[in-house]
Amino acid sequence: MIALARPDITELEIELVNRVLRSDSLSMGQMTRDFEAALASYVGAPHAVAVSSGTAGLHCLVRALGIGAGDEVITASFSFVASSNVILYEGACPVFVDVEPRYLCLDPDLVEAAVTPRTRAILAVDAFGHPCRLDRLGEIAARRGLHLIDDACEALGAALGDLRLGNPRLATGAVFAFYPNKQITTGEGGMIVTGDDDLARLCRSLRNQGRGEGEAWLCHERLGYNYRLDELSAAVGLGQLRRIEELLAKRDRVASLYHARLAAVRGVTPPPVAPGVRMSWFVYVVRLDPAVDRDAVMARLAERGIPSRPYFQPIHLQPFYRERFGFRGGELPVTEAAGRSGLALPFHGRMTAGDVDLVVSALEEELGRC
Numbered sequence: 450m451i452a453l454a455r456p457d458i459t460e461l462e463i464e465l466v467n468r469v470l471r472s473d474s475l476s477m478g479q480m481t482r483d484f485e486a487a488l489a490s491y492v493g494a495p496h497a498v499a500v501s502s503g504t505a506g507l508h509c510l511v512r513a514l515g516i517g518a519g520d521e522v523i524t525a526s527f528s529f530v531a532s533s534n535v536i537l538y539e540g541a542c543p544v545f546v547d548v549e550p551r552y553l554c555l556d557p558d559l560v561e562a563a564v565t566p567r568t569r570a571i572l573a574v575d576a577f578g579h580p581c582r583l584d585r586l587g588e589i590a591a592r593r594g595l596h597l598i599d600d601a602c603e604a605l606g607a608a609l610g611d612l613r614l615g616n617p618r619l620a621t622g623a624v625f626a627f628y629p630n631k632q633i634t635t636g637e638g639g640m641i642v643t644g645d646d647d648l649a650r651l652c653r654s655l656r657n658q659g660r661g662e663g664e665a666w667l668c669h670e671r672l673g674y675n676y677r678l679d680e681l682s683a684a685v686g687l688g689q690l691r692r693i694e695e696l697l698a699k700r701d702r703v704a705s706l707y708h709a710r711l712a713a714v715r716g717v718t719p720p721p722v723a724p725g726v727r728m729s730w731f732v733y734v735v736r737l738d739p740a741v742d743r744d745a746v747m748a749r750l751a752e753r754g755i756p757s758r759p760y761f762q763p764i765h766l767q768p769f770y771r772e773r774f775g776f777r778g779g780e781l782p783v784t785e786a787a788g789r790s791g792l793a794l795p796f797h798g799r800m801t802a803g804d805v806d807l808v809v810s811a812l813e814e815e816l817g818r819c
């Protein structure tokens with residue numbers, strides 16, 4: 450049975466979790482501090498703040514940056530709904546701009562054109578593990594006096610030139626997520642990274658019920674949240690992070706197998722990678738020719754025991770966003786076309802060449818029948 454996604458857990462993670470279970474410290478302890486320090490060092494950021502999910506991390510950053518009612522944040526609709534919801538949590542307005550057609554990341558020219566006097570930030574999304582043009586977005590942000598938030602929830606390990614995402618030279622702050630289908634997992638979890646001391650301090654406070662420095666237990670300096678990561682999850686994360694190069698290499702290998710096997714298949718475009726970037730493969734999303742009935746292909750693959758799914762469905766076309774903002778479709782043509790044609794194939798680091806061959810052979814046959 451081929452899985453759409455699978456975590457990769459070894460005795461190392463189990464041993465670290467056991468160590469936590471044998472200790473008296475199950476929350477906000479040494480494991481969390483070690484995980485934060487290891488991740489900060491991995492991405493080259495002075496600060497890392499562990500949180501209970503990627504969504505929680507993005508919410509903390511938006512709030513800590515003081516973004517609120519009346520503010521606009523330019524962002525991508527080609528994303529998971531959380532990246533835009535966090536803007537709404539604070540009463541600010543997401544302004545969606547289209548992505549560029551090849552790599553499906555925010556189009557910097559469209560971002561620049563969308564800046565208004567109310568714009569406070571750009572929230573970029575490194576879709577599927579492919580870094581955005583953070584260099585160009587950073588230049589726009591600096592020139593227009595905006596914050597740049599990098600939603601790198603899908604992209605731990607990706608790099609732009611020599612800089613890993615999360616490096617403070619690339620954004621005001623970045624967030625990674627560790628759901629079980631991600632490059633590394635903690636079950637549920639996330640991490641904020643930043644080079645800004647005050648921002649880091651504020652995020653630490655927000656994730657811990659608004660407690661101040663020293664985290665005196667019954668002193669709440671501001672409205673905060675329980676967005677803490679527990680020690681068991683941090684232990685899994687620390688073990689996974691120690692194995693990150695192995696985990697990324699395994700995913701690279703599977704992506705290469707797909708690329709090679711798909712090269713001669715008609716009707717499918719494998720995901721391209723821009724020159725000068727290091728892709729960190731989160732999912733493997735091919736694009737089907739527009740004439741192909743994607744739902745029919747998915748249904749036939751499912752009958753053969755091969756799971757697949759559309760990826761992403763544009764945020765602005767979600768029922769809640771249509772209702773609230775009046776989107777009807779046609780506003781973001783590139784995003785919408787990518788949403789219609791994308792198909793995520795089974796993808797995880799433990800897939801064999803035989804698994805990849807089985808998936809692609811089935812896809813090839815089903816496309817031939819369409």
Ligand SMILES: Cc1ncc(COP(=O)(O)O)c(C=O)c1O
Binds near residue numbers: 639
């Ligand atoms: C682009 C993006 N942003 C935010 C999130 C939210 O992360 P979490 O599910 O950990 O809250 C995800 C999760 O998959 C994501 O893919």
